[in-house]
Amino acid sequence: MGSPATLKKISTQLNISISTVSRALKNHPDISENTKRKVKELALLMEYEPNSYAVNLRTNKSRVFGLIVPVISNLFYDSFIAAVEEEARRCGYSLIILQSGDDPLQESENLKLCKLNRVDGVFVSLVADSNSAPLYNKLKESGTPVVFFDKVPDDAGFDTICMADEEAATMAANTILKYKKKKVLALLGNADLSITKKRKDAFLKVFEKEKTAPTLDIRHCLNSAEARKITTEVLSKKNRPDHIFCMSDELLIGAMKSIYQTDLHIPDDLSVLAISNGFIPGLYKPEITYIETSGFELGKLSVKRMLEIMEGPSPSRSIILPSRLVTGGSL
Amino acid sequence: MGSPATLKKISTQLNISISTVSRALKNHPDISENTKRKVKELALLMEYEPNSYAVNLRTNKSRVFGLIVPVISNLFYDSFIAAVEEEARRCGYSLIILQSGDDPLQESENLKLCKLNRVDGVFVSLVADSNSAPLYNKLKESGTPVVFFDKVPDDAGFDTICMADEEAATMAANTILKYKKKKVLALLGNADLSITKKRKDAFLKVFEKEKTAPTLDIRHCLNSAEARKITTEVLSKKNRPDHIFCMSDELLIGAMKSIYQTDLHIPDDLSVLAISNGFIPGLYKPEITYIETSGFELGKLSVKRMLEIMEGPSPSRSIILPSRLVTGGSL
DNA sequence: AACATTTCCGCAAATGTTTGCGGTGGAAAA
């Protein structure tokens, strides 16, 4: 009674074979109702639970997903993780989380950890200079499905799922146009990231065709502090912008800190527009108008896609989640 | 060459026994340098990696921790999770995350999942009406260490680690006293939580002994929206408070939304003090003065404690992380 | 009564590792 219950212990107690116990607990039709009952009763009494180590070994499955993300403590990623965890659990899967901390090396280490843990599938958001594409390919070939989200590889042949980056940027540009802004400061993220490129291109494209386009000041910043510095610098010039567009929450926070240092009034003196999941924009007064990108939605969809792939290997697809404008009072 | 490499495949290739291969890869002294070299070379070539299912089964360990938390998408918990993940990975452990969503039932389900996955240890922050104490006891008795953090059980005999709740509340009260506030609105969390009780008691205790104590308006609110409603209600009265104390970020956000609706100026008309990890307070203008509770620190410490327990079963301890006052401009 | 069918169950292999123990061959000691 000391060590945990096993099939063998139940079987010797009942003087039947291990396989019968195994089948009884699984409601196998070969086993009579009578023995099923006896087995189940004893199993309950002995608090039997299957040893997943052995089950995994035998079935070569773990019912665990891996999730690799640049950082956890982040308003977008944490809601994504929350959604994936919830959905995965609902479908009988557990979730191992690994963060790469913007380090390509760590990312490939994490991928190795996923292989080591022999997860049944992995979700990945790439770090900036990820060079692990071949590793992902190998993983895929070895039969472990990979779903990329948010920061996805450029190469075709992968399953990706991300926000409508172009659409969001286009929407932002059109909104700015509609409000007849004269001079806009656009704060964009890491220039090396494909997500930044996509958003930038789409953003610029809208203005190209327009006669009434505002003057654009495009700036790349890696983090909140940089965004703040740049904003302060730009706002102090004689010919200051009348609008600021922020590509992410992080940048918005930096910009707002800077704006708070001035006595400029939003939206009269300066209007603001961001791409965000909505939490941060709601904290300010007035609330910042933003284009929504829901990590939660993305997470739910990612799990759904993962399960699809695991069903029957379908050709790889790129899924794009549409975005919408949420009006605050900053524009 | 199709299916993944195993010890057996390497052994037949080299015409040696499985055990020799196993020992060679582990640098066992019984094996000659020569065979070690050959084995390692072939292992590299065949891209051998040990099947953790089998290793786990044999060694009865998984090198995986479980982490049960009410919610993931939360400024405190996500930094805690980030810290635990980082530290655990550094020590060769992976992390399975489960959220209970403030549902006691889900919490015990999650605990079962931890047992099912046979994790080597579990970190738990309890939900409000958790009734799973016996389950945790059983888990502990079965040899799986449990470390509670933040929301910990009242019962003795558990390993707990949390912020200096009393100290933080005492510090808050003393600060309020120092600034000679006349009337303070104190926004506290769920009254059923022990963390709330502790903070409340310590908070009140400071004022009991003081002649110059301010009038106190103690309110409990479950979430941000409630905090906002209460604040608005209280601020609209003729005899409005000159100070608001918020026990958490969530409550602070609600209060600030309400304050932003008025034309009260911080800190002249109304001062604000919060208990927080510092992220949210930094977003406002002026930045909110707060008493720091670092989820990140707590996470690092929790892993350290877990490893200690796993070394040699020490008597259970309660660890308390001291807090400090971070001065913004709201007081 | 002889045969066919169904019901119920056990045998044994297989999953990939780890590890205690025993064994072989050769060199050194007696």
Place this chain on the structure above:
DNA sequence: TTTTCCACCGCAAACATTTGCGGAAATGTT
């Protein structure tokens, strides 16, 4: 030459489960 010892390696059990196959007993069919 015999004994001792050491370096090196293999046997086989054990971990707990799943599953194809075969077989005995019970039931049903002529």
